Amino acid sequence: MAARKGNLMSVRTDVKVFDATVRDGGLCNNFEFTDEFVTELYKTNIKSGVDYMEFGYRASKKMFDVNKFGKWKFCDESDIRNIVGENISDLKISVMADVGRCDFKEDFVPKAESVIDMVRVACYIHQIPAAIEMIEYFHALGYETTCNIMAISQAANDQIDEALDMLGQSSVDVIYLVDSYGSLYPENAAKLAKKYLEAGGKYGKAIGFHAHNNQNLAFANTIETLSYGVSYLDATAQGMGRGAGNCQMELLLSFLRNPKYNLYSLLTFIEEYMLPLKAGGVQWGYDIQYMLTGQLNRHPREAMAFTADRRVDYCEFYKSLLDNF
Amino acid sequence: MAARKGNLMSVRTDVKVFDATVRDGGLCNNFEFTDEFVTELYKTNIKSGVDYMEFGYRASKKMFDVNKFGKWKFCDESDIRNIVGENISDLKISVMADVGRCDFKEDFVPKAESVIDMVRVACYIHQIPAAIEMIEYFHALGYETTCNIMAISQAANDQIDEALDMLGQSSVDVIYLVDSYGSLYPENAAKLAKKYLEAGGKYGKAIGFHAHNNQNLAFANTIETLSYGVSYLDATAQGMGRGAGNCQMELLLSFLRNPKYNLYSLLTFIEEYMLPLKAGGVQWGYDIQYMLTGQLNRHPREAMAFTADRRVDYCEFYKSLLDNF
DSSP states (O other): OOOOSSOTTSOOTTOEEEEOHHHHHHHHHTTOOOHHHHHHHHHHHHHHTOSEEEEEEOOOTTTSOTTSSOGGGTOOHHHHHHHHTTOOSSOEEEEEEETTSOOHHHHOOOGGGOSOOEEEEEEOGGGHHHHHHHHHHHHHHTOEEEEEEOOGGGSOHHHHHHHHHHHHTSSOSEEEEEOTTSOOOHHHHHHHHHHHHHHHHHHTOEEEEEOOOTTSOHHHHHHHHHHHTOOEEEEBGGGOSSTTOOOBHHHHHHHOOOTTOOHHHHHHHIIIIIHHHHHTTOOOSOOHHHHHHHHTTOOTHHHHHHHHTTOOOHHHHHHHHHHTO | OOOOSSOTTSOOTTOEEEEOHHHHHHHHHTTOOOHHHHHHHHHHHHHHTOSEEEEEEOOOTTTSOTTSSOGGGTOOHHHHHHHHTTOOSSOEEEEEEETTSOOHHHHOOOGGGOSOOEEEEEEOGGGHHHHHHHHHHHHHHTOEEEEEEOOGGGSOHHHHHHHHHHHHTSSOSEEEEEOTTSOOOHHHHHHHHHHHHHHHHHHTOEEEEEOOOTTSOHHHHHHHHHHHTOOEEEEBGGGOSSTTOOOBHHHHHHHOOOTTOOHHHHHHHIIIIIHHHHHTTOOOSOOHHHHHHHHTTOOTHHHHHHHHTTOOOHHHHHHHHHHTO
């Protein structure tokens, strides 16, 4: 078994804490955050020592109507600059670009003209060639890049091996293990992380982890993969994210021993901005319907519909899931 | 490193699932469950394949006023029989007896006259001699016994070694690792579990684990210790228990591969009985105030008061905790 890297008291200087609140959380409120919210989150991340903040997606305006989503689905350069100015801080700025859902050759300027530092390319495993095309394009423009291979719990082992080899030979900086369905147990997550880390070691790539909390394991899986050497760690304020949500930033910051990370600023933000959001009806977080889709290794869409309909008939829902295998 | 026992697909026939809903959950509602609730939970546990059900404490009626608590703080033989009759089922029945808070020599009849199968003796580590006195007494009466050493995260390593040796030489059947403050990370829990399992192997004792969910790790810690050989696993319906609550029974049953465990019956119970309880104002579950006491390895009493006062000023609370070290 691969050794753990560091221990529960040591500082891992390779760690990068990555705030995905606006991007993954945007899936809960149609990206309709106020400028005040995003500005205060930006300031909070700086004060908390967070390393990256993702502002949203840069989705295709041909495919998605700009009048039907908040602006963080598109992340115009001017909208980001409106929050961060020239971003005179150590916090790096990221946007996500989905394979097949962005116009990457039209919508990105060279890094020298942009306030964005990193573009994260999200794809399913069969889209790796398309992802690599985008990664090389963004890399040539001067951006840091990641490849976030989603729904990894449904990929075959040999597919994953091939994907890691292909990405290893690309210009990508970070390869992300993404548990989209929240179906991994820590032992699964550790096993996959070791596979990614082995490829990362061979090709000189960092490895990241993005969790979902369907089985209340988002934080546990994050620190488990961290312990073996995963270094880019996604989290969101109060775990805000699609369905059961993500790894809670407050748990992650309280776990890390590097004194640069500061929990207090985040608690202030949660009090002032996250609680009103939740009180206003935006929904996310662990619940039984998400546990069931996670356990069955399924997309959470049915659980999200169940939640949206304010249903609590878990038994009927469970039966319907089992009927639709 | 000790090897894991079994894998994520195998059945561990040594596992005993232990429902502590009425006992630990009783700390949330002053043990005021209706007879209907307890009866339906009993039936649910039988249908779900749960191995043990704890009905509550058998607390001293000299120390605690019977008019000020629900009956499950005292667990009179007649009250249990009123629910289970002669308990013609495979589900075993337990009560908990706290060192220093029960009249064990007066309040227990011989096992042959009782419907109770197991007495769990709860103590802090300095009370091990008192616990052993009780264990020997209950053992002589014919009961299965456990020793639940609480607040283990505050015990010194050499104290734990001595306690395990003393218990190893006693008549106790099961030694429980209890993370009362919810402060253990999976790595801590695994390390302690291996220590307990080593003593258990030497002396022929089974090992149990009782989690608290302060850092959203109750389920993760439970399956982590399980993987190394811990076999008595405490859980409660929807994690109902003091403060942040316990390991969720629904997560545990969905994890275990033994086909005797059945999630569906539990979902029915949750729909019909747990949701109304929560809707009626009984409070438990992960929240930031519990994360903070867990992270600081503290008793949750201040977090419970914060919750009871419906406060959400996490920052002030955090500062007050840091002031009172």
